[in-house]
Amino acid sequence: MSTDAIAPTRHPFWRRPAALAELFALSNLAFLAIDVYIAHSMNKFAHWAEWIPFGYSVVSPFFLALATTMCWPDAMAGSRPEDSLAQRAARGLGMMVGLGAVMVGVAGFVWHLESQFFVDRTIHSLVYTAPFVAPLSYAGIGLVILLNRMVPAEANEWGRWVVALALGGFIGNFILSLADHAQNGFFDPREWIAVGSSALAVASLTSVLCLNRHWPAIRQAGLMMVVQVMVGVAGWVFHLQAILSSPMDTLWDRVVYSAPAFAPLLFADLALLAALGLWQLAGRTAELRS
Secondary structure, three states: OOOOEOOOOOOOHHHOHHHHHHHHHHHHHHHHHHHHHHHHHHHOOOOHHHHHHHHHHHHHHHHHHHHHHHHOOOOOOOOOOOOOHHHHHHHHHHHHHHHHHHHHHHHHHHHHHHOOHHHHOOHHHHHOOOOOOOOHHHHHHHHHHHHHHHOOOOEHHHHHHHHHHHHHHHHHHHHHHHHHHHOOOOOOOOHHHHHHHHHHHHHHHHHHHHOOOOHHHHHHHHHHHHHHHHHHHHHHHHHHHHHHOOOOOOHHHHHHHOOOOOOOHHHHHHHHHHHHHHHHHHHHHHHHHO
16 A cells, blocks of 8 residues: 655644544443443353453543543654653554454454354354354454554555545454354345345445545445435344334343344444444545646
8 A cells, every 4th residue: 555645734633534433433442341341241241251351442542532632732753852751752642542342353253153153163053153243343443543643644645545444344344243143034125225235244344445535436426425324324224113012121231132232333334433443445546636
């Protein structure tokens, strides 16, 4: 990927893709505490290791917020001679949070597969085991945090890496949608929408990476991300309807044992991440065309 960069400019926080990506990582890391708690409540945290991602999501956002506050508005990526000791420490703290998230995600991925798939090694065990791709959400967030500290925000490479991370998320979303809905044999035809939508997202983001600085591809991918947000919100409503119509006695049991309440919102979440990368690439492309 090209490392060409444009001259850094001072913009408000909400007009800086890298700053918004940092906020994206921080909010997602914190929200995963709720998602993990609900998911692992299904078996009442039967294994002690199931508390690790929950604990990490409770503690790490505070350290990341501290590291981010101490770095902005100064350059977060790289180290400069004029940087203070506090700025260097903050950058290192952010790196540690990112690396920790990656480790939690990879370890969870392996443990989820070991729950059944590594025993039987069949398609059936892959579908009906713990959602093996889900823990990689931590790895993706960790990589966003590391990216912000390793690649200058003004570089064309930054936007392409963000798109690549969003692409990886949509590939995981495709697998999750296919495996989760296969558990009930796609009883509701609307369940195919998630599979088809994530496949289209994968195709559109792949075209952006293959056709570097290609404005039509960037525009088409941007429109596709709008569709993903719509699919995510619609899926969330469908899942809420399934939860409310569940025969479980209590609302908590309905949330834990019915359709995963927040899973469809991953479409919108990944679309927002991809949009940040596309935004940066669009600006870089326009700069080169002018």
